[in-house]
Amino acid sequence: xxxxxxxxxxxxxxxxxxxxxxxxxxxxxxxxxxxxxxxxxxxxxxxxxxxxxxxxxxxxxxxxxxxxxxxxxxxxxxxxxxxxxxxxxxxxxxxxxxxxxxxxxxxxxxxxxxxxxxxxxxxxxxxxxxxxxxxxxxxxxxxxxxxxxxxxxxxxxxxxxxxxxxxxxxxxxxxxxxxxxxxxxxxxxxxxxxxxxxxxxxxxxxxxxxxxxxxxxxxxxx
Amino acid sequence: xxxxxxxxxxxxxxxxxxxxxxxxxxxxxxxxxxxxxxxxxxxxxxxxxxxxxxxxxxxxxxxxxxxxxxxxxxxxxxxxxxxxxxxxxxxxxxxxxxxxxxxxxxxxxxxxxxxxxxxxxxxxxxxxxxxxxxxxxxxxxxxxxxxxxxxxxxxxxxxxxxxxxxxxxxxxxxxxxxxxxxxxxxxxxxxxxxxxxxxxxx
Amino acid sequence: xxxxxxxxxxxxxxxxxxxxxxxxxxxxxxxxxxxxxxxxxxxxxxxxxxxxxxxxxxxxxxxxxxxxxxxxxxxxxxxxxxxxxxxxxxxxxxxxxxxxxxxxxxxxxxxxxxxxxxxxxxxxxxxxxxxxxxxxxxxxxxxxxxxxxxxxxxxxxxxxxxxxxxxxxxxxxxxxxxxxxxxxxxxxxxxxxxxxxxxxxxxxxxxxxxxxxxxxxxxxxxxxxxxxxxxxxx
Numbered sequence: 079x080x081x082x083x084x085x086x087x088x089x090x091x092x093x094x095x096x097x098x099x100x101x102x103x104x105x106x107x108x109x110x111x112x113x114x115x116x117x118x119x120x121x122x123x124x125x126x127x128x129x130x131x132x133x134x135x136x137x138x139x140x141x142x143x144x145x146x147x148x149x150x151x152x153x154x155x156x157x158x159x160x161x162x163x164x165x166x167x168x169x170x171x172x173x174x175x176x177x178x179x180x181x182x183x184x185x186x187x188x189x190x191x192x193x194x195x196x197x198x199x200x201x202x203x204x205x206x207x208x209x210x211x212x213x214x215x216x217x218x219x220x221x222x223x224x225x226x227x228x229x230x231x232x233x234x235x236x237x238x239x240x241x242x243x244x245x246x247x248x249x250x251x252x253x254x255x256x257x258x259x260x261x262x263x264x265x266x267x268x269x270x271x272x273x274x275x276x277x278x279x280x281x282x283x284x285x286x287x288x289x290x291x292x293x294x295x296x297x298x299x300x
Numbered sequence: 301x302x303x304x305x306x307x308x309x310x311x312x313x314x315x316x317x318x319x320x321x322x323x324x325x326x327x328x329x330x331x332x333x334x335x336x337x338x339x340x341x342x343x344x345x346x347x348x349x350x351x352x353x354x355x356x357x358x359x360x361x362x363x364x365x366x367x368x369x370x371x372x373x374x375x376x377x378x379x380x381x382x383x384x385x386x387x388x389x390x391x392x393x394x395x396x397x398x399x400x401x402x403x404x405x406x407x408x409x410x411x412x413x414x415x416x417x418x419x420x421x422x423x424x425x426x427x428x429x430x431x432x433x434x435x436x437x438x439x440x441x442x443x444x445x446x447x448x449x450x451x452x453x454x455x456x457x458x459x460x461x462x463x464x465x466x467x468x469x470x471x472x473x474x475x476x477x478x479x480x481x482x483x484x485x486x487x488x489x490x491x492x493x494x495x496x497x498x499x500x501x502x
Numbered sequence: 503x504x505x506x507x508x509x510x511x512x513x514x515x516x517x518x519x520x521x522x523x524x525x526x527x528x529x530x531x532x533x534x535x536x537x538x539x540x541x542x543x544x545x546x547x548x549x550x551x552x553x554x555x556x557x558x559x560x561x562x563x564x565x566x567x568x569x570x571x572x573x574x575x576x577x578x579x580x581x582x583x584x585x586x587x588x589x590x591x592x593x594x595x596x597x598x599x600x601x602x603x604x605x606x607x608x609x610x611x612x613x614x615x616x617x618x619x620x621x622x623x624x625x626x627x628x629x630x631x632x633x634x635x636x637x638x639x640x641x642x643x644x645x646x647x648x649x650x651x652x653x654x655x656x657x658x659x660x661x662x663x664x665x666x667x668x669x670x671x672x673x674x675x676x677x678x679x680x681x682x683x684x685x686x687x688x689x690x691x692x693x694x695x696x697x698x699x700x701x702x703x704x705x706x707x708x709x710x711x712x713x714x715x716x717x718x719x720x721x722x723x724x725x726x727x728x729x730x731x732x733x734x735x736x
Binding site: 229237249295 | 580632635636638639646647652655656659660662663666667670671675678
């Protein structure tokens with residue numbers, strides 16, 4: 079109970095700071111918006127409207143947006159050693175990961191909503207199964223932060239960490255990206271069974287990696 | 301076995317950072333009262349406090365603790381975007397304590413006017429004062445203060461000395477690492493001299 | 503917290519058996535190569551090209567074996583803080599990245615005459631390619647970390663997560679492809695049905711390559727332990 083309460087406190091602290099100084103959200107939303115715009119310019123509006131292409135680019139953009147937002151969040155923690163203040167608290171080490179996952183998932187819901195609406199409007203994507211689409215996107219958004227947070231923690235204070243984090247995170251994210259892309263594409267093109275099975279898989283991924291992160295991240299923070 | 305008293309100790313503790321030995325087989329026992337850690341720059345004062353706080357891994361040896369620890373490093377450790385009050389409320393709630401003492405503590409430290417402004421808009425001295433207010437706001441038994449006089453003006457330094465004296469009188473264990481400030485000497489019960497990673501009780 | 507244990511050097515028998523291990527590895531490699539090139543019969547469908555199988559399959563086995571060793575050594579380090587586990591992990595990762603790279607090259611060489619392309623999105627190849635990138639990331643993370651125990655811990659955490667991830671990557675690629683129906687020729691990728699002399703040759707090759715891995719490991723682990731000893735005694 080106390081562990082959950084502490085996780086909630088860390089998440090609330092993060093969200094409050096992000097609301098006051100929305101660097102992470104702004105960077106992530108801008109990034110995804112630029113990418114959606116560029117997508118249709120670069121590959122041409124006809125191909126960009128393809129359900130597979132649009133979903134793939136959306137999720138790749140969201141993966142990078144997650145990395146941006148997470149790195150921004152930890153940059154803020156490193157200013158004035160705020161992270162140290164948290165880790166020095168009894169139980170702080172254990173609450174850090176859970177709190178960050180919770181807060182970043184919420185931030186990403188916002189980013190994904192803006193990016194998703196932009197994609198739908200700009201690319202004029204037909205949505206066959208809107209409810210399925212929302213479920214897939216929500217579960218996909220939950221599946222990204224655990225791994226990205228672990229990798230940002232591993233690269234903390236290292237030189238060249240901006241390059242290191244994507245190199246560490248993206249290969250590990252392959253299953254999440256595959257599942258989210260296929261699920262989104264299925265929901266766009268009207269394959270209900272496909273969308274739901276990929277959504278189930280995404281849910282399993284977020285549970286598995288959250289549990290791994292909760293177990294292993296405290297050891298990685300010094 | 302000692303009776304339960306607040307305190308922290310390191311036994312045969314060796315700390316290696318960036319492949320350099322920072323603390324070498326250090327034995328330190330800190331109990332109620334004020335303990336001063338002295339030593340030149342780079343002698344390992346900060347690492348000793350961080351080791352007591354459990355913030356650096358020990359390559360060898362172990363750490364024992366009786367009571368919770370409040371560690372205040374030489375940066376204020378407040379999260380930007382939040383106000384001083386919100387930062388302190390977070391710390392107090394996280395420890396499962398109440399937040400009643402926070403306003404009073406911040407006011408006593410002279411940041412009463414500014415306690416609702418985001419900490420990045422405070423001066424370095426004000427941030428330092430806000431972080432030192434945690435000593436009164438969190439009521440933790442073991443206090444580890446790393447160069448707490450940094451950024452403080454004279455009034456702040458006087459206030460800090462009073463705070464340390466009061467914490468000592470309450471039976472809390474206070475450890476202060478500083479290379480100067482002889483005005484604390486008459487409050488201190490024990491001294492630890494650090495020289496290039498070797499600690500000697502003085 | 504558990505103490506960090508530093509070994510006083512490699513066990514005394516290690517340097518003594520290493521030359522023999524090397525000789526055994528070299529000898530069995532020669533035997534395996536001769537068997538693979540001259541003794542094993544030519545494949546009815548693929549002709550002589552299939553003989554690269556005797557390199558390709560052992561390389562794949564070593565790539566995965568090395569990765570699993572990284573995983574076990576990582577757990578060992580986090581659990582016991584015995585520095586020898588970190589030496590094993592880095593040794594296995596470096597050797598693993600070599601074999602994984604060779605596997606991908608051998609796969610390409612095999613793919614060109616059989617399928618007419620240098621690269622196919624066959625699930626096993628894709629998984630191994632992803633694994634290769636993870637290995638590279640693992641070594642980069644190590645290279646950028648400066649402090650011994652922090653490096654060991656961070657690398658161990660990544661090592662554990664990466665290895666858990668590999669089968670999941672494989673399954674996800676497999677499922678994604680099964681929905682998209684790859685051309686059947688690509689899915690028949692692996693091995694043609696092997697007759698008994700082919701199987702024997704493959705077994706000898708696997709044995710030879712495993713000895714090579716063991717030989718490399720013994721050399722690389724000793725080197726790393728020697729480094730640790732020097733680091734911790736100065």
